[in-house]
Amino acid sequence: MVSYLLRRLPQAALTMLVMSVVVFVGVFAIGNPVDILISPQATATERDNAIRALGLDLPIWQQYWSFLVNLFQGDVGRSFVFNVSALHLIMERLPATLELALASTLLGLVIGMPFGLYAGLAPNSRVSTSIMAGSILGFSLPSFWVGIVMIMLFSVHLGWLPSGGRGDTVYWLGARWSFLTTDGLAHMAMPVLNLALFQISMVIRLTRAGVREVILSDYVKFARAKGLTETRIILVHVLKNILIPVITVVGLNLGTVIAFAVVTETIFSWPGMGKLIIDSINVLDRPVIVAYLMLMVLMFVVINLLVDLAYMVLDPRVRLESR
Amino acid sequence: MTIEVRDLSTHFRLSAGTIKAVDGVSLSVRRGQILGLVGESGSGKTVTGFSIMRLVESPGFIAGGNILFQGTDLARISEEEMRRLRGNRIAMIFQDPMMTLNPVLRIDTQMVETIRAHEKTSREEALRRARDALGMVGIPSPEERLKAYPHQFSGGMRQRVAIAIAFLHKPDLIIADEPTTALDVTIQGQILAEVQKLTSKFGTSLIWISHDLSVVAALADEIAVMYAGRLVEQGKVGEVLDHPLHPYTKGLIDSVPNRNRRGAALNQIKGMTPSLADLPEGCSFRTRCPREAEICKQVPLTREWLHDHTARCHRPYHPTEDFT
Incomplete structure (x- = not known):
């Protein structure tokens, strides 16, 4: 390793x-x-x-x-506009974006896997076809439009959820977080769901495809022939195998979610990095743009590495011989 | 009698119509006996095996017949009752050892779960039994190998693991679906010897599904020949191989390369296996049969032509007939 x-x-x-x-x-x-x-x-x-x-x-x-x-020397330059370190400026905004991205990825897995599992196990049921049709919507509806509709529905008409901002935050591990307060969670709900929609759809499709493939494999038949319960077959034999592609794609996608949270952050005035970069591009604040882009590259490189490591944990065949 | 299958039919309901993959098959295996189930690909021998295990998957289903296992009709019991028999009293060995073990689970996990699916034992006790089972099928240093993953084993070793798993609960019946087909000839011999040793040790009955007559000749007590979903001939191995009644059986025997006929062209069965969706009327073999006659347009019934030797044919070869 x-x-x-x-x-x-x-x-x-x-x-x-x-x-x-x-x-x-x-x-x-x-x-x-x-x-x-x-x-x-x-x-x-x-x-x-x-x-x-x-x-x-x-x-x-x-x-x-x-x-x-x-x-x-660890210095990416100072912002032309704010005359503070560009890195500092970005790092200040990072927790907000990270919180949004991680929560939506988690939501994608928590909702996507069970639905995908069901759709894969009972592919011809009406519920499954509905799930699959829904996932096409999740893929194809533009997130800015969905975001606006959500605000219209939940904030304007129903008045259930706040339409923007982070709400109350709590200082923890050197940064401010929304997910630790109820008000913060209420503020997070819509942007997270908005950002998660694509991921839920993606995880559903990946899981379903994986289940359809694995369920026909000889080792699942053999597991049945061993007299294992269906629960164990699905939760251990099937799930562990489909986890490999799901983790890979979701992991790689995490970088994309962080980098392209721009749209969601703009709609819900979420004070994250995405909003910062849009503002910086508008005033051509070069050091901030460069620092942001370099940070994104670093992030993709690190995530790729982490995904490879996760792969090694999940798939014994990828593990190197000299462990 | 360990297992007695009576008039088993397994059909597949497809959009193009119903396929009778297994059509009225009856066979039985006595305790400790080995039955060789022989036929070409697509003859229904594997589906027969899976039907006994009740593992035929949709759109396939058991359409009729009885599967009497020690007096219980497997075709009638609940799914949970069947699960408790699978891997416990009836075990199965698959064709391709490279595919039958789950690639992401360690060998010990895959063995222990089999033990604990049927018995309440501690993990330690289960591990000990798994280790002994690996040792029993000739896997060196079983203690260490338990911790390994399937990809760290060769094909032959994986098949040994699968056999060890099949024997974990000392089952009364094992269905082996061409377990040596994917292996080298030398490994094939070792596996055959291993299975033979274990079945006689535990008095296990065995249904050995194969297309390889030479393997069945060496291993089995009885032989049943399948063609297009039906049993066409059944009897003691020596009897059937020496005096085949059905022209299809004779064709199979003649297709095996023989050292005594070196240089001479091999005899083949003419034509191809017909599609199960489009079988000829009457005897399904008649379009390829050298002895076809008018009567073959009627479905032949199974008849005991010789002592304990049945065939489903209107015009079988007579044992006194000169084959050459």
Whole structure:
């Protein structure tokens, strides 16, 4: 396991390096922040001073080099707008997004697996066809539309749930969390469900497909021939095998959920990273954009690694011979 | 009599119509005896085995007949009563050892769960019995191997594990569905010897499903030949192989390569196995039969032509007839 990790680390570092170039050049290309940041009434000297202060007069490769040097010193730059460390700005917002993403992934598994299991075991029942039809809706309805409809229904008409914000938060493990208070949970309910809809549908389909395949396998027939109860066959023999693809896809998808929570966060004015990045792009706050994107790359790399490790735990065939 | 199957029919209801995969099969096995159930792929021999286990899956179902196991009709008992017999009094060994063990569960888990599905024993006691069972089928250092996963075993070793699992509760009947077909010839021999040893040790009856006449000739006491869902011939192994009555049985025997006829072309049964959805009227073998006659358009009945030797044929070979 350790040697496997050691072999993976240089790969991960190289990925990060390549991505940093792509991100940096990309952000450089989308526009000059000076045009937005400096007031139109500024004199030419003020303008030049500002450009020099931000380091924007240097050629791109020098800017990149200083960015890289700073990066290795743990400094991703300061926000042009807020004049605080970009990383600090993002980290402040991270718990809110993380909370949303993890809760919706959990919901996806908790709802998706039982429904998928049922749909796989009784594929021709009316309930199963309804579940599958529902999952198509979950896949195809745009989340911004579903979000707006949810607000219309639960906040405007019924008045059950608040339409935006995080509600009361509690300080725990160095960050503020909504899920520890009832008010916070009420605020989380809609955004989490909104974000989970796609994942529920995905888990249902994955689980169903897995069950349909595994249930026909010889080892399930053999388990029956051994006289095991149907409960044990499904909960141990079937479930453990379909857990492998489900964990892989859900795990890999977690990165996507975090990175693209933007839409949900915007609709429900959830003060997470997604909302921050949208605001930063609007004012071309380059250091924040770069730092955010680099963080996302790092996150994907780490999640990939974790999924591989989870795979090794679940599937003995993937485990290396020298355990 | 350990098992007596009477007039068993297993049908598959498909959109294209009902397929009679097993059509009126009757057979019986005495205690400690080995019955070889022989036939081509698709002849219904595997479905017969699964019907006895009551493991035929939808759209298949047992359409009729009795499966008397020590006096109890398996076709009539509840699913829970059947579960308590499976793996306990009636066990099954499958064809492909690479597929029968669950890849993500350790061997000890898969053995212990079998023991504890039928007996209230402690985990330690179950583990001890699992270890002894592995040792019994000739797996070296069973204590360590219990902790292993199926992919760490070779095909032959996995089949030994499956056999060990089948014998865990010293069943009265084992249904072995071509358990050596997927293995090397040398391993095949070892597995055969192992099964033979264990069945005689525990007095287990065995139904050995195979398409390999040479294996059945070496192993079985009796032989039953299936064709298109029906039993066409049944009797003592030596008797049937030396004096086949049914032209299909004779065709099967002639298809086995023989050292005495080196260089000569092998005899084949002409034509192909007919689709079960589209069987010829009357005797289903008649379109491929060298002895076909007008009468074969009527369904032949099973008849005891010789002592303890039955065939379902209008015009069987007579034992005095010269085959060459």
